[in-house]
Amino acid sequence: MKIKVYYFSKFLSVIAFWLALSSFINPVITKAQLTFTVKNTLDFERSEVVNISAKKLVKLLKTASPDHIRVRELGKTLNLVLQWVDENGDGKPETLLFKPTVKAKETAKYVVLLDSTTLVTQTELTTYSRFVPERTDDYAWENDKVAFRTYGPDAQMRAEKKMPNGTLSSGIDLWLKRTSLPVINEWYKGYLTDPNYYHKDSGKGYDPYHVGASRGTGGTGVWEGDTLLVSKNFIHYKTIATGPLRTIFELYYAPYGRYNVKETKRISLDIGSNFSKFEVFYTSSQKLPNYTMGITLHDKKGEINVLKNLGIFIHHEKIDNSYIGEAIIVDPKIVKSAFANKSQVKDQSNLLVLTKPQKSTTFYAGFAWEKSGQVKDSNDWENFVKKQRTIIDNPLQVLVK
The missing domain is CATH 2.70.98 (Beta-galactosidase; Chain A, domain 5)
Known part of the structure; x- marks a missing residue:
């Protein structure tokens, strides 16, 4: 038996087009938002994928679909690249992924909000x-x-x-x-x-x-x-x-x-x-x-x-x-x-x-x-791996208020 593969990435451009069109036809924007912080405890700047459970976003998702969710650094207007993950295949995503950048030994503030009038940032880089x-x-x-x-x-x-x-x-x-x-x-x-x-x-x-x-x-x-x-x-x-x-x-x-x-x-x-x-x-x-x-x-x-x-x-x-x-x-x-x-x-x-x-x-x-x-060379790689060990042991901390 072979389980069906879903080729999501092939349809990113099509999805982006329809999301943009639907945003103008049925715009959704609200002042409701969730503020959270991302803390970096290490002594170098980091930009890594982190997640927020959909359970933390229940209030926002009661009035709109996940397609209308946006994440921004507090005080900024640029939307971050996002990805929803449906772990169990029931059609309802359990996790929202995004990739913050946090300076060494610092904390960055972000907001999750509903806004279908702006597009999620797209990128050629992908998994x-x-x-x-x-x-x-x-x-x-x-x-x-x-x-x-x-x-x-x-x-x-x-x-x-x-x-x-x-x-x-x-x-x-x-x-x-x-x-x-x-x-x-x-x-x-x-x-x-x-x-x-x-x-x-x-x-x-x-x-x-x-x-x-x-x-x-x-x-x-x-x-x-x-x-x-x-x-x-x-x-x-x-x-x-x-x-x-x-x-x-x-x-x-x-x-x-x-x-x-x-x-x-x-x-x-x-x-x-x-x-x-x-x-x-x-x-x-x-x-x-x-x-x-x-x-x-x-x-x-x-x-x-x-x-x-x-x-x-x-x-x-x-x-x-x-x-x-x-x-x-x-x-x-x-x-x-x-x-x-x-x-x-x-x-x-x-x-x-x-x-x-x-x-x-x-x-x-x-x-x-x-x-x-x-x-x-080998010295570069050994230092690279040791740094990765440190990152694994000290993940970016997402603290939702």
């Missing part, structure tokens, strides 16, 4: 994810910084039957971007006439990253003895949200290994972030010795940096003579151990992070590429 039947059945996701993909049941079947375009892997592939604009649709369209289209850098980036049966960056499993037990390809998917600020989707996996581990992965990616957030919910028929996530070591020529006390696990390497850094960030309190498992078996060499098994595990996996201009 995006979708199922990709053009190339068997990938699932791909991206934002303005990075792109990822993983593989579905048709690719698994092709691999098992030794047919063309087969991929047997639950690992996470990386697409190296050097443009802030979306590439998924363009690169897969090119693939239809040239199977090597996105393996060649035409100026926007390319895919030179090999996954195979490895963990890629962020693939999971269970380490037992000297073997990593892993699932096969995802069997179902569900797209929950795509939009200018956040994409969210779920991947479902069949039980694997003697523990019958069954995984559901909820993956999200925010605009401006190099890290996908993985929330993994899993069950097993027996008590697990650990729950493991990993990063491929490729040809074992790269370097690893294990900062167990920080929950930071880094791999440095060069691909086509250009630096790329990958990392996993996880709560250090649940980490049991981490090590480089170097194997003579193809695609079985990984940096492995073993965590205490729980009902669910949350971690972040991401990367940066030298040619994107985001990092220059």
Whole structure:
């Protein structure tokens, strides 16, 4: 069974047009508003996606639809980019996303109000994810910084039957971007006439990253003895949200290994972030010795940096003579151990992070590429990841009055 994908981002321009038209036909503006503050406790300026529960906006939404909601910095007239998220698919959004900018150690004030006479600010920058039947059945996701993909049941079947375009892997592939604009649709369209289209850098980036049966960056499993037990390809998917600020989707996996581990992965990616957030919910028929996530070591020529006390696990390497850094960030309190498992078996060499098994595990996996201009070398990447650790531990605080 395949769950329907909603291509929201394809219709942004159409939606904007009709919202603008409806605003002039049935204008809604009111003095009613909700004031709130966003506090930055860190010593550097931040601009990150935050949210307000729709429950906090009940009074405003009683008189108008979510389409009429606007968010502005207090005293300013510019509307911020917004995104509503319907988490459970019931047609009613539960969360309003926006992206404030707050200076170091300061608090910024914002207002939520009803005003259909002005448009929500639009942007070319966006997050995006979708199922990709053009190339068997990938699932791909991206934002303005990075792109990822993983593989579905048709690719698994092709691999098992030794047919063309087969991929047997639950690992996470990386697409190296050097443009802030979306590439998924363009690169897969090119693939239809040239199977090597996105393996060649035409100026926007390319895919030179090999996954195979490895963990890629962020693939999971269970380490037992000297073997990593892993699932096969995802069997179902569900797209929950795509939009200018956040994409969210779920991947479902069949039980694997003697523990019958069954995984559901909820993956999200925010605009401006190099890290996908993985929330993994899993069950097993027996008590697990650990729950493991990993990063491929490729040809074992790269370097690893294990900062167990920080929950930071880094791999440095060069691909086509250009630096790329990958990392996993996880709560250090649940980490049991981490090590480089170097194997003579193809695609079985990984940096492995073993965590205490729980009902669910949350971690972040991401990367940066030298040619994107985001990092220059291993020192840059290590500082980048440490900063991300600090951001995760100290989210912007939204205080609604």
